[in-house]
Amino acid sequence: MNWTDERVEKLKKLWSEGLSASQIAAQLGGVSRNAVIGKVHRLSLPGRAKAGGTAAAARAPKRNTSAPRAPNYASRIATRTVTRQQGATMLKEEIEIDLMEEVSYRPAANVVVPISRRLGLTELTERTCKWPVGDPLKDDFHFCGCDSPDSSPYCSYHARLAYQPVNERRRTAARAN
Template sequence: MNWTDERVEKLKKLWAEGLSASQIAAQLGGVSRNAVIGKVHRLCLPGRAKAGGTNTAARTPKRNTSAPRAPNYASRITTRTVTRQQGATMLKEEIEIETIEEMEYVPRGNVVVPISRRLGLTELTERTCKWPVGDPLKDDFHFCGCESPDNSPYCSYHQKLAYQPVNERRRAAARAS
């Protein structure tokens, strides 16, 4: 889906009128609610009025970028439908709420991190670990390169990072809700 100038202008107009992302997506056609939310974010359009407020009510503040983003914190965005008054009309709109939850880190005893062979893209084979290390735009970017078992793209250490058993995912989801 291409965002033409006229579609972006229509998005801005509908957003300013207080329509929800789902309503805007339906009016634009051929675009999802998430695409609308992403475009609104990239355009840095102002947030929505708080529930029960008026047009002059304070806009929702931008997300706190100084919130801790360490591995022991989990961020989750939920969507809620609220009703607010605009003149004599009651409007329903969807707002996004970000919650940050502290997660407990439990080390797994003696974990041995393998020493990377620091292979480049052209040096990889079917039997080497293809776990990327570092920033691809930097000169020190490389792949793990350790031996990978069977037909796996990763060594046994990176398999544990990449593939999480289903029961652990369910436990993490249950804790988050």
Template sequence: MNWTDERVEKLKKLWSEGLSASQIAAQLGGVSRNAVIGKVHRLSLPGRAKAGGSTAAAARPKRATSAPRAPNYAARSVTRTVTRTAGATALKEELAVDLTIDQELQIDRNIVLPMSRRLELTELTERTCKWPIGDPLKEEFHFCGNDSPEASPYCTFHARLAYQPSAERRRMR
């Protein structure tokens, strides 16, 4: 198939209108999608415009990046470089993102920690708390070992840590 000047001009026009390579191939007739893509690259045409006539940067809203979740961060502005593609062209865009975290920590000073019985794995039973304490690779590692209710693998204190209501978990995020 020969690329005549007329067909090349039609290719350029359809490409700038945002048509896909398959759609252009169908309109030109007698040419495959891959032939259209190859010709676009040889002509060094810019990335396709989005259908509807808007540019990719104007049509796409800026995304905020999530900040690390830690208490007492002050509001600050951060500039991030983002690479995105528009058709066959890679574009770099700098986004200014305001990072703010409003998180209040409520410290309950009336918490009573139960004394651990410091049981080894082989000493655990159905009625002992199986909450691990420490690093399993260290010699000091042990399990809580306090009495646990019949339907729970943990004592009352550790069950409250393990089974937080979903509303409370969402609030802590």
């Protein structure tokens, strides 16, 4: 494929408008995306300008920025690159997305840490809490030993620590320390 002066000028114009190499290749015809990138590099063209808007962006629904936000949401706008097919060419375009993260506040319940009965392994029964306390290699290692419900190996306090999502467990452990 020969780069005629006319095609080079069209390449420069499209590049300055912010079109991607794939889009330019599709408009020029008979040339690959990599050929466009190579020619841009050889011509030492500056970085692409951001596109003023694409046809797809014009068709996309507009964000309603005047809508009130609930106070328990923190939002921010991010740009994501999406790929779509136009004929035999894959096109990449940047779209704005509104990221929302739910922020919930749950005050700590009146947490009462039970006083451990400090039982050893041989002192445990099926109705005592088997939550280990301390380092098993040290002399002061023991088990909680408080009363546990029939269906659990732990007292109600340690059952809440044992059976919860990881994030909540980390938060609870940080509060205990």
